[in-house]
Structures are given as C-alpha cells and as structure tokens.
Amino acid sequence: MNAGKCALEDRQKSKGLKLFSISFAHALNDCYSNYMQTLLPFLVLAGFSISKSAVLISAFTISSSVLQPIFAYLVDRKNKRWMVYVGTVWMGTLLSLVGLVSNYTLMFIMVTLAGFGTAAFHPQASAMVTSISGNKKGLYQSVFATAGNIGFAFTPLIIVPF
Numbered sequence: 001m002n003a004g005k006c007a008l009e010d011r012q013k014s015k016g017l018k019l020f021s022i023s024f025a026h027a028l029n030d031c032y033s034n035y036m037q038t039l040l041p042f043l044v045l046a047g048f049s050i051s052k053s054a055v056l057i058s059a060f061t062i063s064s065s066v067l068q069p070i071f072a073y074l075v076d077r078k079n080k081r082w083m084v085y086v087g088t089v090w091m092g093t094l095l096s097l098v099g100l101v102s103n104y105t106l107m108f109i110m111v112t113l114a115g116f117g118t119a120a121f122h123p124q125a126s127a128m129v130t131s132i133s134g135n136k137k138g139l140y141q142s143v144f145a146t147a148g149n150i151g152f153a154f155t156p157l158i159i160v161p162f
Contacts, residue, residue, distance in 0.1 A: 091117025
C-alpha cells in the first residue's frame, strides 16, 4: 500500500513539474506577445509615425490570432509538441531582431512572421496542459492562463529599462 502511495505522489509531482514548465513557457511566450506594444513609444522616437507603429502591432496580433485555429487543427490531427518550443524560439528571435532593423517593410514582415510563433505555441501548449490535468482541468488551465497573463503584464517592466 505504501509503494502505491509513493507512486501516486511521484505522478502528482511529475504533473506539477510539467504544469510549471508549460506555464513558465506560456509566461515567456506572452511576455514576447506584449513586446511590440511596449516598444510603441520607442518606435515613434526612432522616426516611425504612430500609425505605422500601430500597424506593426496589429500585424503581429492579427497573425498570431488568426492563425491559431490552423495550428490547432494540426495539433488535433497529430500531436506536434515541437510547436511549443519552436514557436516560442521563432517568435522571440524575430521580435528580438526588430531593434536591428530600420526598414519598415522588413520590420512589418518580421513581426507578421513572429506572430506565427505564438499561434503555433498556444494550441499545442493548451493541449499538453489538458493531457496532464486529469480531473483538475479547470485548475490546470487557469494556472496556465494566469502564467501567460503574468508574462504579458511584466513585459514593460523588463523591456523598458533595456
């Protein structure tokens, strides 16, 4: 009986570690999702109009939102765990390069393509949380969502000083 209890505790710890890992990735992903909005005043100072800067933000937001159902379809057809990792790295890399680009058209393409990364991340990460949640689906999904909101909220505190 004691061995069964230890095995159950080990499974619970493993689920907790997986939830923490996926939620931390969500915080990082959503931190980058707020990157362009945080850069708005700096883009204006760099010589872009408010309208052009806002279009960059919209390009990222639209591509990251509209494409999520397409990536979700792929996730539902075949589990694609790599989308969690590659999506975040893809988005983070492209958005980090924005500071090195002064050509508006190239920047527009980069932020639009960066949106693909977060569109790939969210459906697969959410499916992973659901698969480990057992009878705690609401709790696990809310922890996952809260981590994303925390990452989004901390972006200005991290980015502005740099």
